Amino acid sequence: MSRPSRLVGLRLAGAAAACMLVLVACGTGRTGSHDDRRPPAHPPVTTTTGDWRGVAEALGRTGTLSDGSVYRVPLPRTDLEVTSHGVGIEPALALGGSANFAQYHDGTMLMGDLIVTERELPRVTDALQKAGIAQTALHKHLLAQHPDVWWTHLHAMGRPVALARGVKAVLAATGTPPAPRTPATPRPLPLDTDRIDHALGAEGITAGGVHRFVFGRSGPVTDGRHLLPHTLGLSTAIAFQPLGHGRAAVNGDFVLTADETQPVIRALRRGRIDLVELHNHSQDEHPRLFFLHFWSTGDGVTLARALRPALEASAVTPAG
Template identity: 45%
Template sequence: MRKTLLAAASIVSAVLITGVDAQKVDWRIFTEPFVSTAQAQDIDWQKVDDILGRKPAVGGDVRRYGFPRSDLAVTLDGVSIRPALALGGWVAFKPMQGGAMVMGDLVLLDSEINPVMAKMIANGLEITAVHNHLLRAKPETFYMHIGGHGDPVKLATAIHDALAESKTPLTVAAATAPPPAIDLDTAQLDQIIGVKGQANGGVYQFNVPRRDPITEDGMPLSPVGPMGVAIGINFQPTGGGKAAITGDFVLTSDEVNPVISALRSHGIDVSALHSHMLDEQPRLFFMHFWANDDAIQLAKGLRAALDKTASTKS
């Protein structure tokens, strides 16, 4: 920030002293860092919170609102899926010039897809993907990725009205009991995966960032975790040191098949491969996976797959 201010002062001084045509100066080199901050200060986030009926998790300048499908009782291979494992819909707002960018991943039943989609489109939001993440789950769930930019209050209203076409809970129920303990060796999992995990609703979650920056329509998608472009890995304990795992690898095209081979060679199913966005750079592919076995052995398989990617390791 200090360097940016000094650069700005130097350019202004040069313009004043030399008479350089201000129209020819690329003012973006010192104005862009202030856009996000300035826009964030102008936004009435309380209105957004009120419309969406919940408080966000805040990471950097991104506000991420969770819409877990706590109303659904989904099972897969005898495992009751917790919302934090694979049913955690969300939308994230990032300030930008002209308002905010919004991205999201909504969890829907098949009967809800087209009513929600119609409402999204009518209110100016984009649909960037619709697909499965899991196989053999009962009932089947699908995932609608959305995007848009503009007035964040209007975006929030559009999202709320669209979700009202589904049975997604639009009010946050008061917690009736503490979440179950994570009955796993989380310290060893942290060591194997290479980043620190976090407990959330009875699930142990990892976000592993990629080393390369990611943009959408030229806008940096950062922080990567809140914006949904970090590699996500979730462990739900199933007893006796076992865990059900799922999540998604964020991959460039050359990483796709090496990661498939690494997962399959460690007994981890690949359940989906697809895009989530339309205009991101670099072009990314998202690979979802599933297994229910010894947690430490599965972590080692996931680490072998992570080693095929340009991801970070603490």
């Protein structure tokens, strides 16, 4: 199948993003603002997988390099058996935490999230404080879940190996299992993924028992003097888990600016898609970003069609 065309209208957002990037690089901040004079934002340094060998050794887990700059180490909770509205949740649908590292001009940035049980949460908070890693958000991604699990977001700047050691100490306060020795073999899904791709205007990836889409913000996002790529966790994610006979559970989150939140909520509700959470993941990003988590079950293609207007109401582009 040929790759579906990108979302209609989002190309314009991408063009606007290029203009915004120039403004940020020049230190003017918001479009049309002359009072918000921010310092120039620097992109992450280009690295190789070998540059992150010390991080992998300190964590005891290997990651993958995205866009030549972000080293992502997956931290799925494959040990947990979680249900939401009676649906058994695949780790790839909603239980896949990660630690993401990027090298900047002034040090290494750590951003990520961990999935923890309610019993583990106090120990995890104490371990994060001891390691000097900020806990920037705490929330849930699922409705009517059992057992109760929480998502805690992380942020720190420092030396890469020291940051990795801190994350490992935090993981020791959880039941997060060791990394698998060999990657799981992808298996075909009982879903019409071609029609789901067409409905969303993007090409999804099948892995871990789900069909998944990622959309990055069209405009630049900064944290102080750091330009943040979407691979640091600043992306809209949508995943379809098959339930049989073409039906699916759909879960994920939209990354939004404040003025996009209400149009997206209205679009989701028109498609009878439930809201789970609306919150921030970070504390000092610009523009301010909100993450809207959602949940629904039904015919997979129908759900994809219902999600399309919500995507078109936000400035994102398919990111693979």
